[in-house]
Amino acid sequence: MTETLAAAYGADLAVTHILVVSELNQSRAFWVDVLGAEIYREYGGTSLVLRFGGSWLLLVTGGPPTVDKPDTTFAAPPDPTRVSHALTLRVADCLGVYEILRARGAVFLAPPHDWGGEIRCFTRDPDGHLIEFSQAG
Structure with missing residues (x-):
């Protein structure tokens, strides 16, 4: 086959x-009501597709292996202080985002910090997934 990888991916490649997540309704409320994501589609009470910041976010409840991933179990993070994955959202006004999201119920690890070339702060979703808000300085 002489097809290129770009052709196999197609023009509509999306990540x-x-x-x-451990509890879909709680996570939906956080991502939609607090952070402002838009619901795209729901699947049987176990998964939810969101449009957020030009990307797609799929929230799924844990589950056992399946035919297409026979040795893989999905589970929410057992310890929110140990991070293996984080989302960074590049924003225009980190302090503004911080104030708005705090008013909506988001709990931040600390107020925004100015590192000189970047201002950033961090929150967690209900399962402990780390979310960074970053403003170029």
Whole structure:
């Protein structure tokens, strides 16, 4: 086959981030009501596709292996202080985002910090997934 990788991907290639959550309704409320994501599609009470910041986010509840991933179990993070995956959202006004999201119920690890070339702050979703808000300085 002489098809290039770009051709095999197609013009509509999109990256979807998958977060395994312990309670879908609680996570939906956080991502939609607090952070402002838009619901695109729901699947049987176990998964939810969101449009957020020009990307796709798939929230799924944990589950056992399946035919297409026979040795892989999905589980929400057991310890929110140990991070193996994080989302960074590049924003125009980190302090403004911080104030708005705090008013909506988001709990931040610390207020925004100015590192000179970047201002950033971090929050977690209900399962402990780390979310960074970053403003170029």
